Amino acid sequence: MGRAGDDERLVAAVRAGDAEEVERLLGAGADPDTVAEDGLPVLCLAVAAYDAEVAEVLVEGRADPDRVLPDGTTPLSRAVDGGSPAVFYAVLERDPGTRLPKAQQERLLGLARSWYETGAEAELRRRTGDSGPAETVRIRDDESDTVDQVSLGGLTVRAGHGAILTTLERSFGVLTPTEVLMERALADPDPEHADRSAVLHPLGLRLDRESWSAVLSARHPSERDRRLFALQVLRYAGVLGLLGETRFERKEPAALLASWTADESDPKVLWEILDAYIGLGHPEEEAIGLRLAGHADPDIRASVPLALGGDEGASLGADARRALFALTRDPHPNVRASTSEALSHWQQRFTEAGEPAEAAEFAEALLALARDPDPGVRGGTAATFATGPDRSPAVADMLWRLLDEDEQLVRLEAAYGLALRDDPRTEDAYERVGRLPWEAHWLAEDHRLLALHAYRSRHRDGLADAEL
Template sequence: MNDRELDRRLVAAVGAMDAEAVRALLGAGADPDARGGDGLPVLCAAVAAYDSAVADALVEAGADPDRVLPDGTTPLWRAVDGGSPAVLTAVLGDEPRLRLPHEARERLLGLARSWYETGAAEELRRRTGAPGPAGTLRVSDDADAYHWVEQVSLGGLVVRAGHGGVLTVLEWAFRVLTPVDELIARAAGLPDEDHATWWEVVWVLLQRRSLETWSAVVAHRDHPDPAHRRFVAEYLRTRGIVVHDSPYAEREGALLADWAARESDPGMLARVLDAYAEYEHDGRESAGLRHAGHPDPRVRRQVPDLFFPAEGASLTPGARTALLGLLRDRDAEVRAGACRVAVSDAGLLAPAVRALTGLAGGPDARLRGEAAALLASCRDRTPAVADALFALLDDDDRITRLEAAYGLALRDDPRTAGAIDRVGPLGSAFVDDHRGSALWRWAREKARPEPA
């Protein structure tokens, strides 16, 4: 295939938003700065389509985010203008603070700040002169659909209202240390923590690892606005997951223990306990025992994770007793959480399996999937578990069926061949998946002729 054909196919793959094909063509030698039918680099098409996965592939392969376009903009400028934090992150490229001159950095910051302060709808109204209300639509802002943002349309123009996140990303990329209070205010004004801007604020504050930054963030746990307190709980929870060997880990655990002991709002308490579960702290189990009987199910749902023992340790008698009660809780999510911990304990395996088989036959699709995964890998090899897994092969969710088939294969159940058929072809996405590999090995072993 010659270079011209490679580039033609790359343009088509970008237009089809096929990131896998784009990566394959770039690997085969297609030009990452190939031009589409409009004469613009294909990176501009990815930016316009809000396709962060394709934009990331192009920039990683060498597409120039700073190429000056006929209208005087650049792909990076267009990414800032578009208001998608995910697309901006993909287009930003390596070392933008060193790559871009001061004046260019200031113009980009000014553009993002202007959008953020004016508001997406008002800025579109200013640009188009269109009357009437703007149309808004909640959309996923990243390829994995973890975070959302509002997409705003007016007068034939469309933009994403994530400029607070865009501004936050740019500031950190250019090492502008925005005051902590200002950053938290950007997140606190949003509906929930799944908003793309909320995540960008959390992530930037996690990168700023000074004691000064940490202290300024946790000071908001006493803020009169509940949104600020929710932000602190989420910040600490995320730190517990992603920041390893934190110099503040012991201090954070003590802070969360004290917060959990005095928090009276059930919703906030649930968030605090969720964060506390990410820390190895001496008071964690005591907090779980204290709240195992809380009247609000949101609180009880967080309790089982507080009983997870340290690596190599076992559950304490008190934790076992509390978990046994939670396995019988009237709330299905509480029972599921208790199963996650109890299924690994020999003394609680039988009641955990009973709870899981109940969840596997229940109305909640998400909990059926979780029950399938826990039943598949648990040490119980009784016919009751195999039958529960077999019944899950009728589930509408393919991953639930995959877990069920995997569990049958681990048990060398004679119904595994039919289970594999029920799952169907897995495709390239499951090449390295442990469940798919187990089904492939099982089928290969059964196809091998018996020795004479």
């Protein structure tokens, strides 16, 4: 049928939402700017259908997002109008700040700002003149973000214009005030809203002291959502790395998080603070762990073990040792389970330091957890032991005993630990695990099943002493 036939099939594939066929046809020579029966390029069909996947394939195939259409719009301006951040991101293409002339940048910014400030429903009423009720549903615009979809007077838009505006501002070098971005992110209470996720990038890259003061002042207001969002920005920015290599030193947000733990009364927010803070190596980490070891909320207590001297090079003081062993006897099973990793860490540290008596104390505490009445605690301890440093017969026998567990995944962890130790009972251990419901699908990927194949390979080839 030739080129014309490929173009016709391309229109049909775009209408059908068949991204694979669109990609194949473009590879075969179909024109990415093929015009459909309505006189519009196929990219506009994808935009109107909110088909981000097809739009992305077309743009990657050299469809022109800036092509001026008879009504003066472009595929990109139509994506702004449509309000779907996912579709807009697919159509935006690379380097819009250098690709588009200043006048066109201003028009796109004005369009997105007008939609955002007016509101999707109000703008639809203005455009349609319809005074009836609008239909509004919250939908998932892509795998991670949500937006409202608003229908009125025969028109439908997605209300993700805040995310689109934020992205255009960043793309065109517009420095939006930090306070404005914060308010934009928090306008909708949904933590997965597209407007919120779009703000993380520009805020996260602001490394000047003034911007961070505005973000971190969110710790003071009473609204939980604002404090949680400030923590989200901290994570995105790189309290875990990026900030440590800039003029805004890593120690400053770590110190703020440390002081924040003393001020925060909401357990959910406090847990998020600890999750971001523990492991940064801040000198107050152990003291904070000790202070929170008796917290009323079990999730907070479960965060404590890794704060108790767990950083590389740190030592375990007498108070921290007592607190850690006390947590192994905590009434809540999640807290007891959380101690196994820290116990294993210190067992290894004392073993490497040539202090067998100290190491034995931590090994005994781990063995006690492996006999815990709660199956979740026993399972977590089995996973810790499986890859842990203790290769003693006592641990191997404990792993063997865990093969009597009712929970299949606990038995799998125990068998895995025996395989790593080249234990002669490994084959029998995996037999006792039983057939896993997902074994056929995951056989090539799950490390615990691969360990059995590695064990067999070593013994078949006479390499029983080889490292796994």
